[in-house]
Amino acid sequence: MKRLILAISAFFFCFSRAEVKVEKVLETTSIKEYNQWVKKNRARYPGLRPIYITVDQIHKSVSENDMDEYKITYYNDDGRLNKQETIRGWFEMGIFNNGELLFIARREHKYYPINEVRYIKNKDGDILLNLSRIRSYTIKYWGQSFWIENNPYKGGPTNNSRIRIFDHKGNVIGEIKNAWLIDNVLPDTNEDYLFFAVEEKDEITEAVLFYDINNNKELWRKKFSSAINIAISSDGAYTAIGDSGKIYVFDKQGETVYTSQPFTSTGRNPSIIFSDDNQYLATVLGPKICFYNNKTGELLWQTKIDDPDPGEKFIYFFETNNALYIVVAYISNYIYILDTEGKVVKKFQLPFGYAWHYKKTASGDVIRDRKIAVSNWSSKFYDGLLIIKRDRTIIIYNIVPE
Amino acid sequence: MRSIILILLSIIIASNLTAQTYSWPILPYPSGKRVTSGYCAYRPAYNSIVEHFHEGIDIPEETDPLCHVYPTTLAYKVIKIYTLGPDNNLMVKVIHYSDDTSSALSEGSKYIHLKEVLENIYEDSIYIGDPISAATDLYLDHLHFEYRTPSDLANSNNPFAITELQIEDNTAPTLCSLYVDYSRQGDAEVACWEYLGSNFAQYYGTVTGGGYTFLKLGLPMETPWNDWDDPHFIISGNRKVRFIIKMYDASISAPYNYYLVVDTAIVDLSGGSYESDAHYQVKFDGLLSSEYHREETVYHQEEPIVSGWNSQYYRLYPYGTMPSCIIKRLALATENLEEGQHRIRVMVKDYNGNTKTADVHFYIREHDWVDYCRGFKN
Numbered sequence: 001m002k003r004l005i006l007a008i009s010a011f012f013f014c015f016s017r018a019e020v021k022v023e024k025v026l027e028t029t030s031i032k033e034y035n036q037w038v039k040k041n042r043a044r045y046p047g048l049r050p051i052y053i054t055v056d057q058i059h060k061s062v063s064e065n066d067m068d069e070y071k072i073t074y075y076n077d078d079g080r081l082n083k084q085e086t087i088r089g090w091f092e093m094g095i096f097n098n099g100e101l102l103f104i105a106r107r108e109h110k111y112y113p114i115n116e117v118r119y120i121k122n123k124d125g126d127i128l129l130n131l132s133r134i135r136s137y138t139i140k141y142w143g144q145s146f147w148i149e150n151n152p153y154k155g156g157p158t159n160n161s162r163i164r165i166f167d168h169k170g171n172v173i174g175e176i177k178n179a180w181l182i183d184n185v186l187p188d189t190n191e192d193y194l195f196f197a198v199e200e201k202d203e204i205t206e207a208v209l210f211y212d213i214n215n216n217k218e219l220w221r222k223k224f225s226s227a228i229n230i231a232i233s234s235d236g237a238y239t240a241i242g243d244s245g246k247i248y249v250f251d252k253q254g255e256t257v258y259t260s261q262p263f264t265s266t267g268r269n270p271s272i273i274f275s276d277d278n279q280y281l282a283t284v285l286g287p288k289i290c291f292y293n294n295k296t297g298e299l300l301w302q303t304k305i306d307d308p309d310p311g312e313k314f315i316y317f318f319e320t321n322n323a324l325y326i327v328v329a330y331i332s333n334y335i336y337i338l339d340t341e342g343k344v345v346k347k348f349q350l351p352f353g354y355a356w357h358y359k360k361t362a363s364g365d366v367i368r369d370r371k372i373a374v375s376n377w378s379s380k381f382y383d384g385l386l387i388i389k390r391d392r393t394i395i396i397y398n399i400v401p402e
Numbered sequence: 403m404r405s406i407i408l409i410l411l412s413i414i415i416a417s418n419l420t421a422q423t424y425s426w427p428i429l430p431y432p433s434g435k436r437v438t439s440g441y442c443a444y445r446p447a448y449n450s451i452v453e454h455f456h457e458g459i460d461i462p463e464e465t466d467p468l469c470h471v472y473p474t475t476l477a478y479k480v481i482k483i484y485t486l487g488p489d490n491n492l493m494v495k496v497i498h499y500s501d502d503t504s505s506a507l508s509e510g511s512k513y514i515h516l517k518e519v520l521e522n523i524y525e526d527s528i529y530i531g532d533p534i535s536a537a538t539d540l541y542l543d544h545l546h547f548e549y550r551t552p553s554d555l556a557n558s559n560n561p562f563a564i565t566e567l568q569i570e571d572n573t574a575p576t577l578c579s580l581y582v583d584y585s586r587q588g589d590a591e592v593a594c595w596e597y598l599g600s601n602f603a604q605y606y607g608t609v610t611g612g613g614y615t616f617l618k619l620g621l622p623m624e625t626p627w628n629d630w631d632d633p634h635f636i637i638s639g640n641r642k643v644r645f646i647i648k649m650y651d652a653s654i655s656a657p658y659n660y661y662l663v664v665d666t667a668i669v670d671l672s673g674g675s676y677e678s679d680a681h682y683q684v685k686f687d688g689l690l691s692s693e694y695h696r697e698e699t700v701y702h703q704e705e706p707i708v709s710g711w712n713s714q715y716y717r718l719y720p721y722g723t724m725p726s727c728i729i730k731r732l733a734l735a736t737e738n739l740e741e742g743q744h745r746i747r748v749m750v751k752d753y754n755g756n757t758k759t760a761d762v763h764f765y766i767r768e769h770d771w772v773d774y775c776r777g778f779k780n
Contacts, residue, residue: 061543064438068543090542094488103488110542111439111460138488150486181484227482227525244526267526311522331521357522359531360472362501364425364566369531375521 019402020325020337020346025385026396034394035079047382049098050077052123058086064110072102074125083125097142101128105138134170140182143191146173146213150182161201165216174216176209183227187213188236193252195232195239208241210254220254231281233274238294240281242270247283249294258297262290275317275324280340282326284312289328291342301342308332309372316381321401327381333373335386337399350388350395352377423501424474424566427513427547428464428537435569438462438544441560442689455689457558458512458548463540470533471545474511474567477503479528481510481555483519491541492516494523494534495555503528510555512548515541551688559688562753574756575649577748580633581609582617583644590736591639592617595765605633616646621748621760629745629763638767642737649750649758741768 026037035050042048052075059069067088074083092105100123107116118131120139131138140150149164163182165174176196183197183206194211206228209221222241229242238257241248245263247270250256263270263285270285274294281292287310290302309332316327325345326338337346352374359369377390386397426435439460463469477499484493497510516535523534537545549561561567584590594606605620619633637643743765751757 092487092491092541094490096488105488110544112445181486183482183484267528268524269526309522311524313521358468358470358533360425360429360476360533361531362423362476364423364429366429366468366470372522376518 020320020399021402022337022346022348022386023398023400024395025398026394028394029392030079031075032079035075035077037396039077045383045385048385048387049100050079051075052082052099053095053102053121055093055095055102059088061090061110067108072125074123082123085125092138094138096139099123101142103131103138105131129168129170134166134172136164136166141185141187141194143187143213145191148182148185148194151180163196163198165213174211174213176211176218179207179209184230186230186232188232189234190236193232193236195230195236197228197230208239210239210250210252219252220250222250222254227269229269229271231272231274233278233294234276235278238274238278238281240272240274242272242283242285244269245285246270247272247281249281249297257294258292260290260292260297260299262299262302263288271312271315273315273317276319280317280324282315282317284315284328286310286312289315289326289338289342291326291340300340303338303342303344305330305336305344307334307336313375314379318381318384318399320384320399323401325399327386327399329379331373331375333375346399348397350375350377352390422475422498422507424564425472425476426461426567427471427474427511427545428461428469429472429533430466430469431464432466432469433462433464435567436462437569441558441562457689458514458546459561460544460546462544463537465538469537471513471516471535471537472531472533473498473513473529474547474549474561474564475499475507476501477528477530478510479506480523480525480534483523483525486514487541490517492519492535494519496534497553497555499528501530503530506553508552509559510550510553512546512550512555514546514548515544517541557688557690560753563687568754571752571754572756574758575750575752577621577750577758577760578648578650579621580619580746580748580760580762581646581648582619582635583614583646584617584637584642586614586644588643589640590637590643592643593636593638595634595636595763597634600630600634602632602634606635619762621762624759629761632761632763634763634765636765636767637736640737641739641766641768642735645746647748736764736766739766741766 026034028034031051031054038048038050054073056071057068058071061068068091069086069088070091070093072085072087073081076082087106089106089108090110094103095101096103102121104121105116105118108114116132118138119127120129120131122128136149137151138149139147141148145167147166147168149166161178161180163176163179164172167173178200179196179198180201181199183199186195187193192212192214194213196209196211198207198209200207206224206226207221208224208228208230210219211217212219224241224243226244231240232238237252239250244267245265246259246261248256248259262283265285268285270283272281272283274281278294281294283290287304287307288302289305291300292298293300307330309330311331313329313331318325318327324340327335328338329335333350333352335348335350336344339345354371355374357369357372358366360366377388380387384399386399388395388397437459439456441456441459443456445454445456473496475498478496479499480494480496482495485491486493493512493514494516495510495512498507499505500507513534517539519535520533523529523532547561549559549564551557551559582588582592584592594603596602605622607618607620608615609618617635619635622631625631743763746762746764747759749757749759
């Protein structure tokens with residue numbers, strides 16, 4: 001009976017169709033305006049996060065005896081100034097964990113670690129963790145109860161290459177051997193499992209490995225000869241790899257669920273995503289988008305979009321009013337929303353304009369080639385909200401059924 | 403920053419040059435071809451990063467917004483785009499192709515510290531003439547560029563082996579000191595050699611480190627045919643010493659390629675030429691991935707023979723563990739040299755042909771008496 005209900009609901013879910021409209025609900029360069037919008041709408045969009053930390057370079061060194069200078073600003077939930085500090089030196093910095101943590105590596109020499117400090121600050125500007133003490137270069141992933149290091153510069157991969165997993169106090173709680181640089185790591189929703197794409201010690205072989213974080217155990221590992229794209233389902237039951245036009249789907253034991261080669265372009269790697277309920281898998285490579293029944297591996301449909309520059313940027317699933325949609329963005333800045341039958345139900349373009357693309361000729365000259373869309377933006381997707389960020393500009397689109 | 407090299411003798415690696423067209427990785431380059439850290443500069447250990455030799459060159463960014471990072475060949479295939487740092491400290495690894503993309507070359511390159519890679523650049527795709535990044539926004543204001551071979555890009559090579567990637571360098575290397583190890587790997591007695599009323603004490607000193615004392619002989623300004631301003635010392639006892647040369651290239655960007663000429667014959671003070679084939683040569687054309695690229699630690703555990711960075715360091719290799727970049731090692735068996743006066747002529751030449759020379763005289767003494775006359779043999 002339960003199976004029958006599931007099947008019926010899956011049928012309606014799959015074939016329910018609805019047009020959507022895309023509303024721009026905010027465009028701002030003001031952190032105060034953004035944070036207050038987030039606060040006002042938090043009940044409706046619990047996944048939204050305010051901006052807590054910004055980093056601005058206020059002086060660029062003019063010689064090796066000079067140093068860079070940065071202003072770090074910490075904001076509260078209302079976007080009001082919480083704290084501000086100016087730091088001087090040679091830096092590497094990055095904001096992560098939904099904007100709540102700031103990584104700072106500061107030293108007094110451009111190349112050498114003279115008086116170097118490496119630490120993590122929280123959104124109040126307090127030092128949370130000293131990475132120098134635990135001899136870790138930086139952080140690759142910060143989870144609810146653990147974090148994963150990244151040590152890409154170890155002088156190159158060695159026989160002792162390993163990746164360590166720490167608790168939030170900086171104690172080692174796990175170790176992955178024969179793994180050097182983390183290309184990508186994805187958790188399931190509960191962070192019980194981690195799906196890694198890593199460089200092994202030879203820096204030639206790419207490997208994926210499935211890791212049980214609760215038992216600190218590598219469950220399985222598979223090697224690939226080149227760069228790949230990876231995905232994990234929300235419950236960790238499925239993992240997928242996009243490699244040279246093919247997709248591979250595995251279960252928790254590392255057994256192959258299905259494989260497919262939907263793309264004739266064998267060189268590049270398709271992007272993949274699972275639907276939240278594991279029922280479907282969508283994949284994109286260039287203009288072609290494919291949609292699978294993830295339980296059976298059946299290709300339900302494939303379609304080609306008509307785009308002026310079909311280089312894919314991202315693919316998302318999103319669900320609203322019991323209808324499932326696939327959102328695909330391209331470097332043309334066009335964003336396509338497709339229903340579960342492969343029909344494009346909405347197409348719109350981000351307002352970032354065009355710029356010249358330059359080329360080098362055989363003689364070494366640089367010439368103007370063509371105009372291309374300015375697509376150096378990043379995106380997040382929460383609860384039907386598409387949040388686009390480029391430099392200081394934040395645009396929020398709300399995708400709603402019509 | 404000056405890079406100082408201590409050469410302990412040896413030799414060559416074949417460079418993998420092709421007829422391929424190359425160009426500077428940042429185009430255009432209105433400030434000229436500039437390098438702020440050279441190939442094989444020593445990088446010490448810190449945090450979890452092991453000590454290593456700099457496997458590429460650092461190129462300062464250009465501030466003109468039209469400058470971009472281009473792979474050094476016209477055609478290339480993107481192998482991998484890494485994220486190295488906390489934010490967007492990116493590395494792009496490419497394989498070089500012939501200009502018409504008809505064939506992949508057994509070489510490639512790495513571009514590190516990019517803050518962004520252009521959105522139309524994908525892994526496993528081949529491009530002709532396309533940039534990979536805007537060069538105006540680089541971590542630590544520079545591009546780290548590596549030229550690598552073979553097809554798996556395992557080994558790093560000196561980019562200056564490629565003519566199009568060479569930079570202007572009119573500065574001769576500087577010779578600083580000749581160290582004499584007489585108690586660690588060497589076994590000898592040494593002393594300053596004062597003879598015929600001459601005083602060479604100003605060039606004669608010692609340094610101690612790791613429990614060992616070395617002679618430190620200053621190499622004065624070059625006066626090639628004046629032996630009276632050269633260090634002189636005596637080797638006696640078991641007469642086995644090990645020489646270590648300390649030099650640097652004042653041109654911070656100079657590619658490394660030094661060789662030493664050592665004349666082991668009894669000295670000819672009549673003015674004859676000392677030049678002969680290089681007995682020892684260091685030519686930093688490449689570093690093999692199979693090698694252990696680090697300094698020998700025993701020599702510089704503490705001051706004054708100490709490892710460091712900035713203006714000086716010592717690059718020493720234990721016997722039998724020479725990296726491939728050090729070519730042609732000929733043992734100068736001082737214990738077997740004929741009793742009498744000998745001279746070491748150190749001739750150093752950098753990649754661009756700038757040269758410097760210095761002489762050191764030593765007397766091999768087997769007997770209790772010093773036969774000064776043998777210094778005038780022949």
